[in-house]
Amino acid sequence: MAALLNESEMKIFKWLIEAATILIAIIMITPFYGRAQISLTLQPGFGQAITAVDNAEAAGAYPNEILPLVALLNRALDLNQEASTLNQTGEHDRLISSASQLLSNVTNQANYVTTRSAQRAYSNKIITYASGIIIAVLGTFGYVVTAEFYERYRIRRTFQMKVKRR
Amino acid sequence: MRFISTQNRRTLITVFFVLVILSEMGAYVVLTPRPTAQFFRFYILGKNGFAADYYPQNSTNLLLASNISWYLGVTNFMGNVQLVEIRLKLGNETTTAPNDTTDTPASARELLAFDRALMDNETWQFPFVWSITNATATAGTAHILTVQINNQTYQTSDWSALKGYNFRLILELWVWQGDTNTFEFGWGSSAERRTAWLQLWFNMTGEPH
Numbered sequence: 001m002a003a004l005l006n007e008s009e010m011k012i013f014k015w016l017i018e019a020a021t022i023l024i025a026i027i028m029i030t031p032f033y034g035r036a037q038i039s040l041t042l043q044p045g046f047g048q049a050i051t052a053v054d055n056a057e058a059a060g061a062y063p064n065e066i067l068p069l070v071a072l073l074n075r076a077l078d079l080n081q082e083a084s085t086l087n088q089t090g091e092h093d094r095l096i097s098s099a100s101q102l103l104s105n106v107t108n109q110a111n112y113v114t115t116r117s118a119q120r121a122y123s124n125k126i127i128t129y130a131s132g133i134i135i136a137v138l139g140t141f142g143y144v145v146t147a148e149f150y151e152r153y154r155i156r157r158t159f160q161m162k163v164k165r166r
Numbered sequence: 167m168r169f170i171s172t173q174n175r176r177t178l179i180t181v182f183f184v185l186v187i188l189s190e191m192g193a194y195v196v197l198t199p200r201p202t203a204q205f206f207r208f209y210i211l212g213k214n215g216f217a218a219d220y221y222p223q224n225s226t227n228l229l230l231a232s233n234i235s236w237y238l239g240v241t242n243f244m245g246n247v248q249l250v251e252i253r254l255k256l257g258n259e260t261t262t263a264p265n266d267t268t269d270t271p272a273s274a275r276e277l278l279a280f281d282r283a284l285m286d287n288e289t290w291q292f293p294f295v296w297s298i299t300n301a302t303a304t305a306g307t308a309h310i311l312t313v314q315i316n317n318q319t320y321q322t323s324d325w326s327a328l329k330g331y332n333f334r335l336i337l338e339l340w341v342w343q344g345d346t347n348t349f350e351f352g353w354g355s356s357a358e359r360r361t362a363w364l365q366l367w368f369n370m371t372g373e374p375h
Binding site: 038043044046047050051053054057058063066067069070073074077080081124125128129131132133135136137139140143144147 | 174178181182183188189192196197246247249281282283284285286342344347348
């Protein structure tokens, strides 16, 4: 080897070997982090489904609307788990495909719930703020009636006064 | 009305606007969700569902095929649906434990994981029954070869401890991150990151209880 390479090439060769050794050492020292158990095929589907469910919740969906979506998510997780224990490619692919279909359903249903919840939340907001105006009108009316009665009471008391000589 | 003079009219308008402001403030408070602390509760209980009796006869020195019954639980207080994963790792005395400051998981090898989507305020608790089904000892080191967890047998590779002391099971809570589409150790809460993990130590020295 030394005969084939000149001095400068030998230096570069040594440097490359040292660099490779250091790199391998760093990789060996790095702790092993457990990989995600969810199939790589399903990861984008899970991401979309979870985001869609999050959006539905943020839009004001009720827990009874979210519950079926979470149940479907858990069903997809079960299928993924079941698929990971199988060795037969055909059955494995079928389960992953079912899980993927479930996740698509979750995303679609969650989007529908988001739209419905957003409309409901908007209506509730309008109703609540309008109720504030109505309460203010009623309160003002109550003030007018009370003031009227108080005024009458004061007039009546004034004319009911008795003047006594001491 | 008779009493509505100019002065009274002014008073009425003032009363009306004060009431409008107050009621609209009330409406805003009702419509605005209050900020709450976001966190997970992650726990492990003994066979009776209490934080006690983790090992048979309260002895941490385990024997082959002795069943250990625990309950693992996670409660979601994050305010929305979360996808969580409990990762089980097999460690010994030299294993680097998870670091809460740097949010790094344990260096030990992962054996299996349990996944679940949780609604807000939902608790997921399930039995975790395990036993050591095969082990050997060579040159003063105990090696656990297979374990049975919830009726499923798992092969462990190189789970060993010097003289059978200080084996440990490490359980870490990983949470799905929507931006990366992967599970990450811990979760983000306001501006900071938090982690949750548990570990239980045991020995397997081959001596009777």
